[in-house]
Amino acid sequence: MAGSIERVTQAAADAGLEIEVRRMGASTRTAEEAAQQCGCTVAQIVKSLVFQGETSDRLYLFLVSGSNQLDLGKAAALAGEALKRAEPRHIRDQTGFAIGGVSPLGHLIAIPAFADETLLGFERVWAAAGAHDAVFAAAPAALVKAARAAVVSLAA
Numbered sequence: 001m002a003g004s005i006e007r008v009t010q011a012a013a014d015a016g017l018e019i020e021v022r023r024m025g026a027s028t029r030t031a032e033e034a035a036q037q038c039g040c041t042v043a044q045i046v047k048s049l050v051f052q053g054e055t056s057d058r059l060y061l062f063l064v065s066g067s068n069q070l071d072l073g074k075a076a077a078l079a080g081e082a083l084k085r086a087e088p089r090h091i092r093d094q095t096g097f098a099i100g101g102v103s104p105l106g107h108l109i110a111i112p113a114f115a116d117e118t119l120l121g122f123e124r125v126w127a128a129a130g131a132h133d134a135v136f137a138a139a140p141a142a143l144v145k146a147a148r149a150a151v152v153s154l155a156a
Contacts, residue, residue, distance in 0.1 A: 004097055004106070004130030011106035012136070015146035019136040021129040029100030029132050031066030038126045038135060043067035046119060046127040046143070048102040050095065050111075052086035053079055059086055059094055063104055063115040063127075063147065068155040078114055078152060100132040104147040113149035120144070120151065 005021055012019045028034035031045040038045070045066030050059055060079045064070050076083045088099045096108040104113065104127050119125055119140045127143060129136045144151060 004101065004103075005134050007096060007106035008103045008130040008134075008136070009106075012146055015105065017105075017138060017142050017146040019129075019138060021134050021136050023131070024133045024135060027100070027132050028128065028135050034126060034128075034135060035066060037133075038137070040124075040126060041067070043118075044122050044125050046104060046125050048104050048128055050086050050091050050102060051075060051079070051083040052090065054082040054084050056081060059091070059109070059111050061104070061107075061111045061113040061147075061149070062154055063113065063119065063144070063149055064154055065116060065118050065125075068116060068118060070154055071156040074152070074154055075114070078150075079112070097128075097130055098132070101128050101130050101134065103128045103130050104143060104149070106130060113147050114152050114154060115140075115144045115147065115149035116154035117151050118155055
């Protein structure tokens, strides 16, 4: 897992985003667990949701506030195809991250990324840093820019 965290840190640096990865010592796999560990609201947690195109098998990354649900119809329209949940093994093989540690940054492959506009309403958000207990904080606009994500309406 340390390689995954290093990849996130390097990707952030390459994008001009200065981060400090914190190992929490307890799971941050769910938005609720992460919020408790980070001392923030669930809404300030960035969920990195990976879906797979039903036709193309291409992966898509959707960054959503921890208090929101992804509108799959909106996501599919952005992807240009119907979407399905990607298998955890496929996500790990393609991104280099296990479920619960998928970061907005540092994927092994280029993945189209979309960020929900509600994330921009916070001064600071927290995102996974490549392991189930690793997180980092960032200004949302800077994170979205570093992740090369299009800002759109994704919340249900």
